[in-house]
Amino acid sequence: MSTGAQRVADVAALQQQLAAVGYIAERSFAAALLLMTELKRPLLLEGDAGVGKTEVAKALAAVRGTRLIRLQCYEGLDAHSAMYEWNYQRQLLAIKLLEQDDRSVAAKEQDIFSERYLLKRPLLEAISCTHSPVLLIDEVDRADEAFEAYLLELLSDFQMSIPELGTVTALSVPLVVVTSNGTRELSDALRRRCLYQFVEYPSFEKELAILEIRAPEAAGELARQVVQFVQDARRMDLQKRPGIAETLDWTAALLRLGVTAIGQDASEAILETLAALIKTRDDRTAFTREVVGRMAAAC
């Protein structure tokens, strides 16, 4: 068993690397990421929209200096468009051109079904990299259950069979990050395959750290007030609570208007820029002039 101190140092190092590429992770989260790279298990991230699930994959790819391959799931996504497709048009053209060719039929056929005519989709792409990439399977809950089952098979042995070419085995095992917004209940099998992290809205300190890295122009006091305001807003009864991206957008908008501090006198600017933070009409009506004034004064 490795010593505790060594492990703590490893995790802290990973945490620092992540911070260096602009991703603030808690110690516990970094520990899970480290475990994921060691066990070669996929990581399933769940949590509300806008808490930075997708950013994890980007940061991980940046830290490891590898490619990020992204598969955005959507309703109706089937295995073919996620895995590979033959380039039919080119194949047809090739068939026409090869009619004059006097090679044997078998050789022609082999030519038509060679890798030149193969359109690699994200999943095939991910397992045919020599240097292990980060594969981001985004919003897996939007895809159908059938696709999920297929994905499970791929994630367990990292190989896929293409009838015309044979079985393609992974050259290197990609690091897989799966995200879900919870619009559909995922299967237990997929959950069991993966390491799991539930991503919460960031704490005050974490969000402040993120803001300082991502928007260094916002001076210390403004950043603190912005975060306080957003944290207060999240505690309200809103349909869509603002995520980290909204915080960053809003900060940019405030800076644009030349706001240097949130206070009573800035409530006009806050109201003007609220569109960056609050995204539904019902929520917007909750932010009346008085409410904004009170919240701003409390910051």
Place this chain on the structure above:
Amino acid sequence: MLGTASMPPTPDLAGAVRARLAGFSGFLQASGFGVGGGDSSAVLRTASQVGILHPQMLRWSLKALLCGRPSEWHRFDALFDVYFLPPNKKIFLEGTRDTASYRKPSPEVSPDSVQAPGQSRGGAGNRRLAPERYAASREESLEAADFRELARAEEVRDIEALMRRFAREMKRVRVRREARCLRGRRFDLAGTIRRSIEHGGLPLSVVWRDRRRIRPRIVLLLDVSRSMSLYSFFYLRLARALSAELSDIYGYIFHTRLTAISEALRDADAWRAQEKMHLLAAGWGGGTRIGDCLREFNRDHMGRRVHSRTTVIIVSDGYDTGEPKTLADALRALRRRARRIIWINPISTRPGWSPVSAGMRAALPHIDLLAPGADLATIKRVLPDIIESMR
């Protein structure tokens, strides 16, 4: 953290540590986690990777390894403490044994989720429900519901047959999205060429595209207040039969509070399902606050459960003790997200009934179909309408 961790591991101690670690996944399983047989070896592997000397490292790593859903995520820390910390650290848990008097103290930790094994009265199945259950206080619990009738044979058979038919009908509902199929309405060039390859380029079989069949998701909201007590048994039976047929269905019961029952409905063991419902319905039979319950549903569950293919079926008599405006607002919000809202009112076939109660009047503008449903025969009659309104 582990009592033995500060000493150099002698063979015996290492064995003890291993046994303790390996037992953890079993403990979680008994606490309702979806962990399997292979997980205890995974725990050992992880522990040897991470080391056991740093308490938080082991906790975080095992948390990532063994949790699989938000409810498990939020309970894990407490369970970890119960299992690995010396018993005196968690002495306060002794007071929380009585199942009926649970209150939900905070979203992260519910006291019933951290009982040590052997202390629980209801067994593993009940505790699994803990995070989603809003158990009511004694004051609210006028009488405990008896769901024992849920398994009575003949009527259940009828209901099951009807629900099977309903489920079959539902599978025929189509959406606009297209997919390849062997017989359809639009010619699929790429698909046909692809199929022709196996015949050496001769297009022997033609591939078509047609609208994909998608089963709509159903969200059932059952009113189990006292005024509905005549019908609640019947509708719970119906919900259970429907859950057996369809995979994409979510059930909730409400009276003054809203409670998720999908898991209990889906339990293959009828007896255990009854037990679960029994626990869940603690406090039923009181007044109804439909508007507040719907608002609670919108806040906590709508984001996950309701999408553009969802049909929300509300079963209630519409006698609401809350503000009608709350109900109207909640329904309006729900209507924007859901595909259809169907309201089944069991008492609407009574002679002289008209939607005059404040709740019903507030609800009417926002629902797509108001259907009667006092018994099986009425339900049978309105099923075609319900199917039709799902399109």
